[in-house]
Amino acid sequence: MFSETYDVLVLGGGNAALCAALTAREAGASVLVLESATRHMRGGNSRHTRNIRCMHDAPADVLTDAYPEEEYWQDLLKVTAGQTNEELARLVIRESADCRDWMRQYGVRFQPSLTGTLHLSRTNAFFLGGGKALVNSYYHHAERVGVAIAYDAEVVGLDIVDGVFRGASVQVEGALHKVRARTVVAAAGGFESNLAWLREAWGPTADNFLIRGTPYNMGKVLRQLIDAEAETIGDPTQCHAVAIDARSPKFDGGIITRVDSVSLGIVVNRHAERFYDEGEDFWPKRYAIWGRLIAGQPDQIGYSVVDAKAIGKFMPPVFPPIQANSIAELAAKLELDPAALEKTVREFNAAVVPGDFDHAVLDNCVTQNITPPKTHWACAIDTAPFYAYPLRPGITFTYLGVKVDANARVRMKNGQFAENIFAAGEIMAGNVLGKGYIAGIGMTIGTAFGRIAGREAARHA
Numbered sequence: 001m002f003s004e005t006y007d008v009l010v011l012g013g014g015n016a017a018l019c020a021a022l023t024a025r026e027a028g029a030s031v032l033v034l035e036s037a038t039r040h041m042r043g044g045n046s047r048h049t050r051n052i053r054c055m056h057d058a059p060a061d062v063l064t065d066a067y068p069e070e071e072y073w074q075d076l077l078k079v080t081a082g083q084t085n086e087e088l089a090r091l092v093i094r095e096s097a098d099c100r101d102w103m104r105q106y107g108v109r110f111q112p113s114l115t116g117t118l119h120l121s122r123t124n125a126f127f128l129g130g131g132k133a134l135v136n137s138y139y140h141h142a143e144r145v146g147v148a149i150a151y152d153a154e155v156v157g158l159d160i161v162d163g164v165f166r167g168a169s170v171q172v173e174g175a176l177h178k179v180r181a182r183t184v185v186a187a188a189g190g191f192e193s194n195l196a197w198l199r200e201a202w203g204p205t206a207d208n209f210l211i212r213g214t215p216y217n218m219g220k221v222l223r224q225l226i227d228a229e230a231e232t233i234g235d236p237t238q239c240h241a242v243a244i245d246a247r248s249p250k251f252d253g254g255i256i257t258r259v260d261s262v263s264l265g266i267v268v269n270r271h272a273e274r275f276y277d278e279g280e281d282f283w284p285k286r287y288a289i290w291g292r293l294i295a296g297q298p299d300q301i302g303y304s305v306v307d308a309k310a311i312g313k314f315m316p317p318v319f320p321p322i323q324a325n326s327i328a329e330l331a332a333k334l335e336l337d338p339a340a341l342e343k344t345v346r347e348f349n350a351a352v353v354p355g356d357f358d359h360a361v362l363d364n365c366v367t368q369n370i371t372p373p374k375t376h377w378a379c380a381i382d383t384a385p386f387y388a389y390p391l392r393p394g395i396t397f398t399y400l401g402v403k404v405d406a407n408a409r410v411r412m413k414n415g416q417f418a419e420n421i422f423a424a425g426e427i428m429a430g431n432v433l434g435k436g437y438i439a440g441i442g443m444t445i446g447t448a449f450g451r452i453a454g455r456e457a458a459r460h461a
Helices: 015-026 044-048 069-080 086-095 099-105 130-144 195-208 220-227 283-295 327-334 338-351 425-431 441-460
Strands: 005-011 031-034 051-053 124-127 148-150 153-161 164-172 175-186 239-245 266-268 302-307 322-324 386-398 409-411 417-423
Touching (some): 005 441, 015 044, 015 130, 015 425, 031 175, 069 086, 069 283, 086 441, 099 441, 124 130, 130 148, 153 220, 175 220, 195 386, 283 302, 327 386, 386 425
Parallel strands (some): 031 148
Antiparallel strands (some): 153 164, 322 386
């Protein structure tokens, strides 16, 4: 496997890498994929995904109504607070319009959107069987069309001279191999699993982070590109960080650890105090801010508190809620000050302005004369039993990456674009996501730039 010279070498084994490999193979290129995980753990964070965000001007297969380019762009602009490259962002959005047909060619199937608090039937196409089924389908077809795949293959060195890739050093089962290729696509993810690098960026706060994705995203390829003078983009502290159950494992808990009850109640810190508007916007547009919010609280811990009226209105996470018949009893079980939590709930309830509750729209259930406010879906927490989920920051992927152009070429620090180095997925997502997140955009970036990188690498080769 390592003796021949390939047209395209793909570093990584998730969605972006596989889209690049399949597209390059379509163009007639010989392709080798190096996946650092074992076969059983292949697929990176993609195996935990559920959907992809797509623009469309009319109802299409599993997508309802319309989600035009400009609305998609405005949604992205809002969550990133303008920290995005408009040219590349719009490219991703436009590429999302027809990607489903391409995906179906490789066995990906779609299903109607899930119920619960994810109001995504208009914007996101859900994978039948989830991300694991998608990844398995891509691997199956890659093998069928002749893509070579090496598992448990750790890239320990990149031979890059003056922006030109010459080869990679790869360690497999204790043996070191030199792989030669005419072009390379870096699609090996970010550094969210590298606890030392997270601590370097965040300080001691990072010790309380949980990594809800793969333990294999150590950022080694990213570091090697940076050492080879690739120009970086993004803040190392910016990441896709959501509120997940504090009882989740340190690594690889996946999407089922996310807690979606936030907008239906209140969230308090370890002092039993609220600290942010829980009803600021629809959950798919705001769920990704809550990891960072909790990271800013004492001991990086929070608690989502709801009452019996909320049960059945949100997607239940993998762990059951903590339950009690009174707020004081609930506080004791959470190891919070009962008097403090009772005071917070009492003041919140007094501030609620009754309205027409409808979690499917930005309703008129609000609070008044309280800080922070709750601007939608504000309902008194007054019906026993009461429930709570303990929350920690759950890091999915980091935004520090390498700069690219519209052809996925990596830009070097001297201002020139690398001759034969391309990037796709998390390792370049910071070009589109300077901060923030909207549901499904990670898979959109990976699919769009994976296909672009595969096409351009094959053309160059």
